[in-house]
Structures are given as C-alpha cells and as structure tokens.
Amino acid sequence: MDSASALIGRSALHEAVAARLREMIVEGTLAPGARLNERELCDQLGISRTPLREALRALAADELVKLTPNRGAQVVQLSAADIAATFQVLGALEGLAGELACRNMTPYRLSVIAAMQAEMEAAHARADLPAYYRLNRAIHERIADAAANPVLTRTHAALNDRLHAWRFRSNFNLAKWNRAVAEHADMLAALRDRDGPRMRWLLEEHLAHKCEAVLEELRAAAPGSPS
Amino acid sequence: MDSASALIGRSALHEAVAARLREMIVEGTLAPGARLNERELCDQLGISRTPLREALRALAADELVKLTPNRGAQVVQLSAADIAATFQVLGALEGLAGELACRNMTPYRLSVIAAMQAEMEAAHARADLPAYYRLNRAIHERIADAAANPVLTRTHAALNDRLHAWRFRSNFNLAKWNRAVAEHADMLAALRDRDGPRMRWLLEEHLAHKCEAVLEELRAAAPGSPS
DNA sequence: TTCTGGCATAATGTATACAAATCCGGAACC
C-alpha cells in the first residue's frame, strides 16, 4: 500500500511514536506524573530507543512530558496554577481567533458551525458527555481555523492538548454545563452578526468559566491523592 | 518546585547543542533557508549525530527549523504571511501580558522599567540601534514577566525568537522609530496608571506597527527574486 | 540533442553497543 497515504506513513517512525504517545497522554492512558521507562515503552511499542527518545524530546517541547537530565521523562503534572495560567493564555488566543473569525466568516462556514452547534445541543439534551466534548472541541477548532492564521491554529492546538486530559475529566455540574451551552449559542449569534469585539469577549468569558469549572472539579476530586 | 532546573547545565549535551543552534539561528549565523547537514554540524560542534538530532527535533518543535522526512533539516524561511501571522498572535499575547502586568505592577518593577525606558530613549537619541534593540526586547520581556504567567512567558518567548532575526534586520525609517519610542512612553504611563485596557490596546497597536515596519523592510530589501 | 533509466554516492532513519550517572540495598561504624 504505497499510494498517496504512503507519503505520510512511510518513514518518520519517531513522528508516529510521538503521535501515539501524545494520544495516550491526552486521553489519560498515561496518567499525569507517571514515569516513562524507555526500555519498557520500547518493548511495548516494538521499536528501538532512538526513535522513542526523539519522540519524547518532541513531546517535551510541547510540554506534555517533563525531562529531567539523568532521570528520564514523566508525564507533566499540571498544578492548579498551571491550569489557570494555560486557560488565561488560551482565552487570549481564542479571543483573537474569534475576532478574526468574524472578519472571515462566510455563510458556508457559519452553516457548518451552526450544524455542529445543533448536534452539540442534542448531545447536551441527552447528556451524552463524550459526544458533547468531541463536538465542543470541533467547534472551537473550527473557530480557530476560521481565523486563517496558521500560527494561531498551531499555538492554540498545542495549549489545548495540555488541558484536554483535565477537561475530559471534569464531569461538570449541570448548572455550568447549561451555561456553557448558552454561551455557545451567544457565540454563534456573534459570528452571525460578525461582531468581533463581542465574540472576543464571549470567548474570553467562556474560557474563564471553563477554567473555573475545571479547577473546581480538581479541588473536589483530588485534594490529596488520586484514586 | 522546579529547583531541578538548576541542574540542567550539568549534562544534557543535546540541550546545550539546541541552545547553541537556537542562538545561531536567531542571530542569523545560520541563514533562513539554509540546509543543515548533520555530519557537517557534528564535525563543527565536535559531537555525535545522536544529540544533534535530538536538538534538531527540539528546534523543529519550536518551528525554528523545518524537518522533511528523509531530506533533513533546514532553517525556516518565513514568508511575509508567516511574519504577519506571528506578529498578530504576539500582539494578542503581549496585550494580555500588558493587562496582567498592570494588575501586578509594583513601584519597584515600574522603576526598573522606567529606567530601561530612559536608557532606551538615550540609545534612540544617539541612534545606537544595537543598544536600542537590546533594551527594547528587555522591556517587552519585563512586561511579559510582570504578568506572572509562566505559560504566557514561555509562549511569548518562543514566538519572539522566530521573529528576532527579522526584527534585527529591519533598519527602521526614522519616523517609525520615533513613533515606536513615543508608544513606549505611552505604555510606561499606562503601567503607572495601572490602566489595563489601555495598556493592552497600546501593545496591540505597537506590535501591529512593528509588523508593518518589518514587512515594509522585507519588501524593500527583497522585492522579487534574487537573480 | 534531449530524455530516460539505472547505478554510484551521500544523506537520513534506525538499531545496538558502550559509557556515565542514578538508585537501592546492605554492611560497617558510631
């Protein structure tokens, strides 16, 4: 199978490894704080140490793992302060993205986002958390893409990855969930009106609320040790 | 606690290599677009390929070099669009930093920045470009630090590095240089007044103007093809 | 003359071997 897909999958073993590890970290398979033994991972993935190490360096650059000089790698363990700081930056980035997205918004793009919003509301109505998260993330990514700024898209995605594991764990209280859905409806309206400043403000608020929810969940779930 | 970071200088050859390469790229010793031959660099730096490759992966993650699957690394060549996109994101980040800095501003920090501003104005008065750039960058970094958000500081620094080589090359026309200095004076006033929204606006404008200056210089220096 | 095909060369990707450092356990000493 050396067709067009071969261009991506063929070489770059370390990239594939990095992608796999990223997935495992983002989804929580590799728990925050877990130490990563090189040989162990090599056996598990069926590769040699060289590409694994290169993959780990790449993840470290994205701050998904922390490397300590002669003591190996471990999955980053974000403190409450780290999470708050990341959300703050993410808020500024999404705010910018929203403002730019309003400028570039086309009827087609708007319809795509509107459709996703409807699907997300349906997921919310039937309390389908996984579907909700997926659609939520997709909407935010669409907004970031609509800004048509590749640097913004990449930076946003990198920061988002760091938080994803926590977002996924935060099992919302219902009031906050309802508010989040309402905020999304407002955002859609702002996009429709191409009201950049309002969109920016809405997104900053939305992210701040989300941060609050995650931190609350964090305090409630694990004041001491994880179980 | 990150007291472990003090240990970094000890081993971590690949980190030292990455730092050195970063320096060479940021300062322009390695020109944009230059292809990096692994063995050549190894001989030049007196190391083996393994740590060099790990260093290159780290730089690629920061988008200072571009890796192509079986074809090695080359220093990134930013297009005008890339530069504009980066400045746009940088503007949002510095805007946030400025707003937060106003909240956290203390008399001592303000006095430090004010002293730098005075020095920078002196450098401007005697048309000392290198000193001006150094102080300019130091002031922006102080503002970013004053935001007291490590994620913001790091993200800002990473984006700034990508642009540094270009900033350094842009030999300002005088009118724009004067305006930039005046804008810095306004920023200092906003910090003194702890006027967050104004500070944000000033920084966004300041960065937008800087972007304009760099792009103008770029167009003037290399309008078409270098044939 | 130009284009194509194949081969030689060089570069990157991966694996493995070796060196240095850390960690853990036990024994000796206070």
Place this chain on the structure above:
DNA sequence: GGTTCCGGATTTGTATACATTATGCCAGAA
C-alpha cells in the same frame, strides 16, 4: 538502633554501525 558509606543493578546519555531512502551523474536510445 540509627546513620553513613560503598557497591551492584538499573537507567539514561552518547557514539557508532547498519539499513533505507534520496540525489546526481552518466550512458544509451529516440
């Protein structure tokens, strides 16, 4: 009994060897 120091085992860091892929040249044919 507790502390300290030493030594083996494990783990990471670096170098080198081998495999795979790209590149460039030359010959031969249209």
